[in-house]
Amino acid sequence: MKLKMHRYEELWILIGCALLIVFMLITGYQTFAREMGPPSGNQTIDWRKLDETAPFDKPGLRQTGDNEYEAVVILEAFGFTPSNIEIPAGATVKFILTSKDIVHGFEIAGTNVNAMVPPGYVQEITQKFSKPGEYLVLCNEYCGIGHQMMSTVITVI
Amino acid sequence: METTKLQLLKDKANRAMGINRQDALFSKTYMFIAFVALLLGGILGLTQGLEKAGILTLPDWLTYYQVLTAHGFLLVIVLTAFFTIGYFYAGLSHTLGGLLPKVRKMAWIGFALKIIGFPLVVVPVLSNDATVLYTFYPPMAASPWFYIGLVFIVLGVWMCAFGAFVQVASWRKRNKGQHLPILAFFATGVFVLLFFGSLGVTTEVLTIIPWAFGWTDTINVMVSRTLFWSFAHTLVNIWYLTAASAWYVIVPKVIGGRRFSDVLTRFVIIALVITNIPGGFHHQIIDPGITQAIKFMHVFMSLVIAVPSMMTAYAMFSVFERRGRELGGRGLVGWFKKMPWGDVRFLAPFIAMAAFIPGGAGGIVQSTNQLNQVVHNTMWVVGHFHLTVGTTVMLTFFGISYWLIPYISKRVLTPKINKLGVITTIVWTVGMALMSISMHTVGLLGAPRRTSYTTYGDSATAASWDPYIIILAIGGTLLMVGVILQAYAVFHLMFRAPKGETEFPIAEVEENASETPYWTERWGRTIFLMLILIVMAYVVPLVDMIVNAPPGSPPFRTW
Numbered sequence: 164m165k166l167k168m169h170r171y172e173e174l175w176i177l178i179g180c181a182l183l184i185v186f187m188l189i190t191g192y193q194t195f196a197r198e199m200g201p202p203s204g205n206q207t208i209d210w211r212k213l214d215e216t217a218p219f220d221k222p223g224l225r226q227t228g229d230n231e232y233e234a235v236v237i238l239e240a241f242g243f244t245p246s247n248i249e250i251p252a253g254a255t256v257k258f259i260l261t262s263k264d265i266v267h268g269f270e271i272a273g274t275n276v277n278a279m280v281p282p283g284y285v286q287e288i289t290q291k292f293s294k295p296g297e298y299l300v301l302c303n304e305y306c307g308i309g310h311q312m313m314s315t316v317i318t319v320i
Numbered sequence: 321m322e323t324t325k326l327q328l329l330k331d332k333a334n335r336a337m338g339i340n341r342q343d344a345l346f347s348k349t350y351m352f353i354a355f356v357a358l359l360l361g362g363i364l365g366l367t368q369g370l371e372k373a374g375i376l377t378l379p380d381w382l383t384y385y386q387v388l389t390a391h392g393f394l395l396v397i398v399l400t401a402f403f404t405i406g407y408f409y410a411g412l413s414h415t416l417g418g419l420l421p422k423v424r425k426m427a428w429i430g431f432a433l434k435i436i437g438f439p440l441v442v443v444p445v446l447s448n449d450a451t452v453l454y455t456f457y458p459p460m461a462a463s464p465w466f467y468i469g470l471v472f473i474v475l476g477v478w479m480c481a482f483g484a485f486v487q488v489a490s491w492r493k494r495n496k497g498q499h500l501p502i503l504a505f506f507a508t509g510v511f512v513l514l515f516f517g518s519l520g521v522t523t524e525v526l527t528i529i530p531w532a533f534g535w536t537d538t539i540n541v542m543v544s545r546t547l548f549w550s551f552a553h554t555l556v557n558i559w560y561l562t563a564a565s566a567w568y569v570i571v572p573k574v575i576g577g578r579r580f581s582d583v584l585t586r587f588v589i590i591a592l593v594i595t596n597i598p599g600g601f602h603h604q605i606i607d608p609g610i611t612q613a614i615k616f617m618h619v620f621m622s623l624v625i626a627v628p629s630m631m632t633a634y635a636m637f638s639v640f641e642r643r644g645r646e647l648g649g650r651g652l653v654g655w656f657k658k659m660p661w662g663d664v665r666f667l668a669p670f671i672a673m674a675a676f677i678p679g680g681a682g683g684i685v686q687s688t689n690q691l692n693q694v695v696h697n698t699m700w701v702v703g704h705f706h707l708t709v710g711t712t713v714m715l716t717f718f719g720i721s722y723w724l725i726p727y728i729s730k731r732v733l734t735p736k737i738n739k740l741g742v743i744t745t746i747v748w749t750v751g752m753a754l755m756s757i758s759m760h761t762v763g764l765l766g767a768p769r770r771t772s773y774t775t776y777g778d779s780a781t782a783a784s785w786d787p788y789i790i791i792l793a794i795g796g797t798l799l800m801v802g803v804i805l806q807a808y809a810v811f812h813l814m815f816r817a818p819k820g821e822t823e824f825p826i827a828e829v830e831e832n833a834s835e836t837p838y839w840t841e842r843w844g845r846t847i848f849l850m851l852i853l854i855v856m857a858y859v860v861p862l863v864d865m866i867v868n869a870p871p872g873s874p875p876f877r878t879w
Contacts, residue, residue, distance in 0.1 A: 175630060175634045176631060176634075179627045190619050190688050191616060194689055195616075200689060201605045201693050202606050203607075203608060203615065204608035204609075205611065207609075207869070210870065240878045241878075264876055268696075270768065273766055277693050277694065279604075281545070283542075284542075299782060301768055303697035305771075310770075311774035314777065314779070
């Protein structure tokens, strides 16, 4: 194929392809070398039997190490169990999430915590809370008539 | 032989005398419905914006989420589908010698199927039995009739796609060895994507229907989501490809220039068709049940579309510069001033293209894992698609309407309506800029999308979002003015403007253009490559979701 392309155009396409490679390299490095990949919980669970399945039979916060915590949270139309979590500043919290009914979202405004929580899967995401204050937790996937009320607070002291 | 000659004669007559009455009626009907949908969808959009800002309280019988469902459905399904089909059918009629009688029949059957589907979708939405938004993620379940309506609409779209295929195949038979006219080439790409892209969502809906009726007990939530996005993302790119067809083919003629390299244009279309459907996964970057390796591969599948988009940007500015210099523009930017800024047929699509620079850039960054996690399901995403669909695609469609509607109505665009169009374009641009910038910003701060007015229990964080939501509502109000002006212009051009002939503007290639190789016409190969990519993208994650599925979900009604 004979294609008459302007030199600038070739350069432009080259820049496009180079950008693509740079994006992929950075994303790949972050995901696989730095473990900064997106929440991708692969464990399934019987959403009908959460009350009798660990760890969701005892939702709540527990300490797992030196200022390290695990928060087991159940999402259900239209609330979070437990609600109003309190943690000390500088704590690293691993959120272990699942849904009891439909698809919800778990977002902590002002942080990078954002995960989809459909029924049947255990979703995990970790966040370090350095600054004290009140963090708004909300459902960001439309889940019904009370969706706008589905929120809670994490207090960092 | 005789029939071939007759057809050739018809081709000539068609070009010389404008569109025949029957083909015109078809496109006119589609355009009419498209802009009625814009009007209704716009009113609902404003209602929603005012409610979200806490300015308007809705009555008991109408919820925010009902309004949102209808707004999305009218604008992203009805308006875009009807405009795309009406526009490309007029293009097929014009460039391929008039629609064949059987194609016209198929297209009208498609129309009838869609019209049957509408009430089935709309009635449950109005009666609050389908307040599931246009994404209808299971296990939320609407009235089964809602999904049956969707099936009719998809079948209607398919009939139109098949009609286009028949038309194109017949033309190719009659014109062996020739290249399909460029606009028909775009149309083929769009209809190929419409058909193959909607196979996934059709499968989803066909599993939902027996479940919504209660004939089957449970549904696989993640499979449904994945099938939905395989379609919904493709749909976005169908609009983009439709808009791009006007940029490559129509706009150069409007400014009196010639179009960019034919080979590269066709290459861009083929690249978009092949790489499109797997892009849907970037809507599921923070979903469980999909491994990070698969997600990484899909970041590539989403980003790769940036390459043809960048080629398009280059092509457009190259065409503008060449024409500007022909008109005597000098220096680095002198050519830019020579563009017909007062001509709405140029101004609207130009702003559309310009908006695609931040729109496309935003799309690229939000497809990467990190930023996606920050903005997923926030108002940022809403800002993104109001910039891309609401501005880039819509302004291109508006620009098209100022010559297409007169063309199919055998009327002319008067200077007065042109001026009105320029005003509409400016109002729209300002409104969308206010709305989109405030949405992007407030989304970055964490405000969720698809959420009615709320203070989240008087949260200080939520209160800090309020000023942006007010700007959003102001932008929305300006857009409502834009919608009314645009709808007025369309109906005026359709029924009231002075009678006369309007040209269907199709630019020629450069005189010294290199010849287009014939491989570009091998649609079988293009579709084959597309299917290979779809299989590569979807087989592993879908099999994983099915084989390792958690217990399925029964229908839920939470509204």
